[in-house]
Amino acid sequence: MPARPPRPSALAATRRGVLAAGAAPLLAQCAGAAVVETGTLTLGLGLEPPTLDPTLGAAAATDEVVYANVFEGLTRMRETGAIEPALARAWETSRDGRTYTFRLHPGVRFHDGAPCEAADVVFSLDRARAEGSTNAQTALFAPIDAVEALDPLTVRVRLSRPAGDFLSVLAWGDAAIVSRRSAATNATDPIGTGPFRFDHWARGAMIALKRNETYWGPPAQLDAARFVFVPDAAAAYAALLAGDVDGFPDFPAPELLQLVQRDGRFRIAIGASQGETILAMNNARAPFTDLRVRRALSHAIDRTAVIRAATFGYGQPIGAHMAPTDPAYVDLTGAYPYDPARARALLAEAGFPNGFAARLTLPPTGYARRGGEVIAAQLAAIGVAVRIDNMEWAQWLDQTFANADYDLTVVSHTEPNDIGIYARDDYYFRYRSDAFNAAMRTAEAATAPQDRIAALQEAQRILSRDAVNVFLFQFPKLGVWRKDVRGVWRDAPIPANDLTAAARAPA
Amino acid sequence: MIGFLLGRAAALGATLALASVLIFICLDIAPGDPAAYMMGLNADPAAIAALRAELGLDAPPLQRYIDWIAGLARGDFGVSYTYRVPVADLLWERAQVSAPLAAMAFLLSAAAAFAAALFVVARRGTIAARVTLAGAQAAIAAPNFWLALLLALTFSAGLGWFSAGGFPGWSAGAGPALHALILPAVALAAPQAAILMRVLRASLMEALNEDYVRTARAKGASPWRALTRHALPNALLPALSIMGLQASFLIAGAVVIETVFYLPGLGRLAMQAIAQRDLIVVRGVVMALVFASVVIAFIVDFLYALADPRLRRPRAS
Numbered sequence: 001m002p003a004r005p006p007r008p009s010a011l012a013a014t015r016r017g018v019l020a021a022g023a024a025p026l027l028a029q030c031a032g033a034a035v036v037e038t039g040t041l042t043l044g045l046g047l048e049p050p051t052l053d054p055t056l057g058a059a060a061a062t063d064e065v066v067y068a069n070v071f072e073g074l075t076r077m078r079e080t081g082a083i084e085p086a087l088a089r090a091w092e093t094s095r096d097g098r099t100y101t102f103r104l105h106p107g108v109r110f111h112d113g114a115p116c117e118a119a120d121v122v123f124s125l126d127r128a129r130a131e132g133s134t135n136a137q138t139a140l141f142a143p144i145d146a147v148e149a150l151d152p153l154t155v156r157v158r159l160s161r162p163a164g165d166f167l168s169v170l171a172w173g174d175a176a177i178v179s180r181r182s183a184a185t186n187a188t189d190p191i192g193t194g195p196f197r198f199d200h201w202a203r204g205a206m207i208a209l210k211r212n213e214t215y216w217g218p219p220a221q222l223d224a225a226r227f228v229f230v231p232d233a234a235a236a237y238a239a240l241l242a243g244d245v246d247g248f249p250d251f252p253a254p255e256l257l258q259l260v261q262r263d264g265r266f267r268i269a270i271g272a273s274q275g276e277t278i279l280a281m282n283n284a285r286a287p288f289t290d291l292r293v294r295r296a297l298s299h300a301i302d303r304t305a306v307i308r309a310a311t312f313g314y315g316q317p318i319g320a321h322m323a324p325t326d327p328a329y330v331d332l333t334g335a336y337p338y339d340p341a342r343a344r345a346l347l348a349e350a351g352f353p354n355g356f357a358a359r360l361t362l363p364p365t366g367y368a369r370r371g372g373e374v375i376a377a378q379l380a381a382i383g384v385a386v387r388i389d390n391m392e393w394a395q396w397l398d399q400t401f402a403n404a405d406y407d408l409t410v411v412s413h414t415e416p417n418d419i420g421i422y423a424r425d426d427y428y429f430r431y432r433s434d435a436f437n438a439a440m441r442t443a444e445a446a447t448a449p450q451d452r453i454a455a456l457q458e459a460q461r462i463l464s465r466d467a468v469n470v471f472l473f474q475f476p477k478l479g480v481w482r483k484d485v486r487g488v489w490r491d492a493p494i495p496a497n498d499l500t501a502a503a504r505a506p507a
Numbered sequence: 508m509i510g511f512l513l514g515r516a517a518a519l520g521a522t523l524a525l526a527s528v529l530i531f532i533c534l535d536i537a538p539g540d541p542a543a544y545m546m547g548l549n550a551d552p553a554a555i556a557a558l559r560a561e562l563g564l565d566a567p568p569l570q571r572y573i574d575w576i577a578g579l580a581r582g583d584f585g586v587s588y589t590y591r592v593p594v595a596d597l598l599w600e601r602a603q604v605s606a607p608l609a610a611m612a613f614l615l616s617a618a619a620a621f622a623a624a625l626f627v628v629a630r631r632g633t634i635a636a637r638v639t640l641a642g643a644q645a646a647i648a649a650p651n652f653w654l655a656l657l658l659a660l661t662f663s664a665g666l667g668w669f670s671a672g673g674f675p676g677w678s679a680g681a682g683p684a685l686h687a688l689i690l691p692a693v694a695l696a697a698p699q700a701a702i703l704m705r706v707l708r709a710s711l712m713e714a715l716n717e718d719y720v721r722t723a724r725a726k727g728a729s730p731w732r733a734l735t736r737h738a739l740p741n742a743l744l745p746a747l748s749i750m751g752l753q754a755s756f757l758i759a760g761a762v763v764i765e766t767v768f769y770l771p772g773l774g775r776l777a778m779q780a781i782a783q784r785d786l787i788v789v790r791g792v793v794m795a796l797v798f799a800s801v802v803i804a805f806i807v808d809f810l811y812a813l814a815d816p817r818l819r820r821p822r823a824s
Contacts, residue, residue: 028523050545050589050783057558058547132557187591203590203600204771204779205674228673230769234656235672239769242671364782394539394784399725402543412546421548 027344039223041502044236044245046252048229051187052311054173055128058136060414060495063173064249065207065227067496070111071176071192074102074121074155075167081325081416081493083167087116087177087193087397088155097162097447104153108216111197112178120150124177125157127404137174143444162445164452165417172416172494183369195220196498205229207256209499221487221503233366240266240480246504247481249488249497252366256266260480267483270314275412276321277310278366279375282407284430287356292413294467298336307473310371314476320460321419323474325491327449328456330466332471343382353384362388363396368410371472375410404428412475412493416494419459420444422468429468434463463492515808519801526797527579527790531572534786540564541588541784562588575790584791589783594791597776602795604674605765605772607685609757611692612699617750619696620703626781628711629734640708646701655694655767662690672768693770695761699753703721706749710742717741743814751807756801 049061054071059084067078068086076086085091088102108116127133129141145160159166169175182191190198195217196209206228211220228245230236233253239245240260247266251257260266279301281288288294303317316324319332347355362372369390376386378408386408391399400406406428413421421427423440436459443455465470477492487501542558559565566574578585584594623643627636646654663671669690675683693793714720715738723733762774773792781786 048779051591057545058550059545132553132560134546134554134558134561136550136554138554140550202674202676202771203592204598204775205676205769228769230672231775232766235659235767235769238656238659238664238671241660241672242667242669244663244670244673392539393782394541394544395537397543398540401548402540402745411548415548419568 007288009283014293017275039504040226041222041224041247041499041504042226042228042245043497044230044239044248045227046229046231046236046250047206047421052190052198052201052207053178053186054176055124055135055178056187057134057478061497064497065209066176066192066194067173067494067500068194068500070190070194070198071173071178071197072194073170073172073175073177075171077168077416077493077496079489079491079493079498081491083171086171087121091167094448097164098159098446100157100159100166101150102155102157105216106153106154108193109214110182110193111191111212112179112182112466114147114179114181116177116179116193117152118155119152120179121155121177122149123183124181125175127178127183128175135174137169140169162447164444164446164449168417173496188336195318195415196225199224200339218500220500222499225499225502227497238401246456247479247485247488249479249492251480253313254476254478257314257478257480262312265482267481267485269479269481269488269490271477271479271492271493272323272325272416273448273475273477274323274416274494275413275414275420276318276323277315277371277410277412277472277475278321279472280406280409280429281412281469282404283432284404284426285407286349287352289493290350291467292346292350293352295336296350296382297379297384298344298467298470299339299343299346300384301378301470301472302338303472304332305378306371306374309374310367311473311476314478315473316476317473318471320463320471321413322423322456322460323416323467325493326417328453328460330457330460332460335464336467336470340382341441342435346419347382347384352383355385357385357387360386360388360408360410361396361400361406362390362410364390364392365412367412367475372410375408401428404430414495419456419463422459422463424442431466431468433462433466436466510813515754515805519798519805522801523794523797527794528572529577530790530793531568532573534789535568537784539784544784545589554702575787579794585787585790587785589780589785590715590788594788597788598773598791598795601771601773601776601792603677604688604770605758605761605774606762608688608691608764608770608772611685611688612695612751612757612761613754615692615696616700616703616753620707620746621702623704624707624711625734625739627708628715628738629731631712643701643704643741646697647705649698651694651698652767654697654762655691655764658690658694672770674770687770690795691761691764691770694767695757695764703746703749703753703770707742707746710745711738712741714738722756726798740814744811745813747807747810751803754803758799758803759796 045061045064047061049065052058052062052066054062054066072086074086074088075083078084087104087108089105091100091102092098104118110116125144125147128135129138129144139482143159143161143163145158147157150156179191180187195212196214197213199208199210201207206226209225211223230239236248236252237256255266261268281294307313307315317333319335322329360372360376362368372388376388379386399410422431423437425432439455439459439462443452446452446455479490481488484504484506486503486505489498542555542562542564546555575585587594587597623639627639630636630769659671662668670687674687677684720733720737723737761772762778765772765775777789777792
């Protein structure tokens with residue numbers, strides 16, 4: 001921050017001022033400003049989605065606009081992470097957990113008027129799992145063996161093996177049900193079944209949605225929603241104070257939250273995201289092949305100090321790769337308490353009484369850069385001389401992630417329920433454990449929830465015991481909203497801004 | 508004059524050809540795969556490979572270069588990897604923000620600089636002139652993103668006269684669109700105006716010591732007339748070359764201001780495309796900017812020739 005912003009009391013924008021200057025161009029076209037004031041919600045996002053097709057690519061920004069608003073799947077995720085019916089009103093599971101029969105809602109139509117029926121579900125799921133599919137989550141659809149339409153409102157999915165998380169996979173944006181007629185153009189002109197339809201996209205500036213008046217379910221309360229892209233943290237603060245946006249689902253300037261709080265017009269809602277932030281270690285590269293070295297590093301990091309630097313104190317410490325909001329979460333944060341003396345002793349035991357040199361690659365995000373500095377200092381205290389290598393995303397993805405050419409790195413893994421990445425031998429941690437893989441297989445094959453949870457808890461304990469990475473903290477979701485905004489998510493079990501229940505209601 | 512134009516056109520072509528090779532090689536060497544970027548941390552390698560094939564990234568570099576140049580020759584800039592829309596459309600949309608912004612900033616900068624330079628020279632030695640000079644010094648020293656934030660916090664968040672950023676589009680009417688560009692244009696113009704003012708002032712002061720100005724004064728011309736009619740035309744050349752450089756900078760270098768005011772301009776398009784390795788967009792933007800810079804350089808040369816008749820006869824001296 002180059003400048004100390006003026007105190008909020010000096011910045012109180014009048015409502016008239018906001019209307020006259022802030023939203024003038026769009027408001028001017030509407031009949032009455034007061035109507036728009038209550039019927040339109042303007043959200044600020046840091047990143048613009050590359051496309052609006054959630055089944056293409058992995059950009060979280062896409063789901064942040066279209067999930068549940070424009071596109072729907074057979075099931076959907078609630079703010080609590082609970083899986084609920086969406087396009088499928090009910091389903092039955094066979095006793096062996098390998099056959100799911102979904103009953104679809106009757107009378108559902110895509111935004112172009114075409115009916116949404118069993119054939120569309122078959123098309124969507126087959127497209128997502130097809131050979132050569134550009135769906136980013138093809139691995140999740142691998143258990144699907146066959147999808148067939150029994151009648152226009154019934155779909156049967158057969159799995160090659162039981163998959164305990166199948167219903168939650170179907171709730172991801174990547175499993176959205178799309179129409180055969182519009183699938184090819186969803187990237188730029190999305191046609192879904194949701195309560196909002198795509199209105200227009202001023203690239204680089206904003207995306208507008210409007211209410212779908214022929215929605216099959218309870219209609220949205222908002223007339224329209226606008227997503228404005230504000231790439232700069234200080235600009236986000238100015239946009240908020242000026243009234244250009246009604247809120248940020250994830251405010252990019254945690255250091256300014258206290259100032260926002262003092263301004264009486266806003267409400268702050270701090271929730272949890274699915275982002276496990278870790279100090280990843282290359283388990284295949286010496287000296288991180290040695291369990292004692294990995295444990296030493298785990299003891300060397302003071303998570304509280306890292307959180308204070310990375311996210312200005314917001315974010316909950318974690319001890320394994322699982323969100324504290326998950327039903328299967330076990331608290332393992334006590335496994336490696338901050339203890340530099342113990343860390344030094346472990347290093348000496350591993351044959352590094354004088355420490356060693358290591359390279360820490362950091363992607364361009366603020367939390368990684370700020371947290372990385374503190375981590376480097378804490379590792380220096382136990383004799384590990386860390387050289388920081390700052391990278392942009394594409395370079396980090398290429399060198400650190402794809403080719404595992406790294407020692408240490410800091411990153412937040414934002415995909416929900418992604419503990420399974422530790423079972424991939426070629427993943428960039430280069431972690432290999434038969435015990436862990438067995439636990440994950442048990443979890444996947446489990447059809448009873450309690451069996452699945454038990455296996456996932458065992459998996460977390462194995463990760464902690466093996467000190468695969470230094471597990472730092474769960475990434476916070478820092479929501480900032482005008483006080484009259486209702487019904488928006490505090491937590492984010494998946495990257496999404498579900499506006500189906502959002503409304504403007506003056507307090 | 509025809510020879511001059513032909514020479515310039517040839518230089519334009521050569522610059523563009525060289526730039527196309529350079530930008531292609533640089534981007535091809537840079538680490539990072541657009542497909543991997545788009546598919547994220549959970550992606551299956553097979554899916555990344557499928558996307559690479561779909562985007563045409565698996566062809567050999569020379570083939571891709573030839574395809575790109577052949578497309579450019581037809582006026583086809585290709586299709587953005589990430590946005591999946593024609594690059595030419597993106598460039599056109601963004602130029603509708605960047606070009607008016609640059610033009611506004613340029614006019615503001617020139618008007619402020621000329622007025623201030625004439626003022627400080629005519630009133631040299633007074634407190635008002637010294638304050639103006641100090642203000643110019645501050646405008647040069649202040650980073651433009653800081654100035655931009657200060658403007659946004661004061662006039663948008665505080666007074667509510669402007670939005671803190673964003674662009675409503677020209678479809679919303681010229682009034683709102685121009686209104687949205689005022690603060691960014693001021694932030695962009697201030698340091699440029701200060702630099703131009705100092706250059707202009709220095710050359711005016713120099714011209715005032717010349718014999719022809721003294722002669723003009725001796726003939727009875729008022730100090731103001733001697734300044735504007737006699738010193739100013741002769742002091743124009745250095746200012747012109749600075750203005751030429753500034754014009755290119757204002758188009759290509761507005762990225763910081765575009766970020767602070769979240770304007771969808773060319774600079775931000777380029778930055779975003781670089782981060783996402785949307786190489787075909789980066790190449791398109793760079794080519795467009797190189798073209799604009801060369802054209803501006805050409806216009807400056809042309810104006811030079813108008814301002815100084817001696818330059819029209821290259822071999823005369």
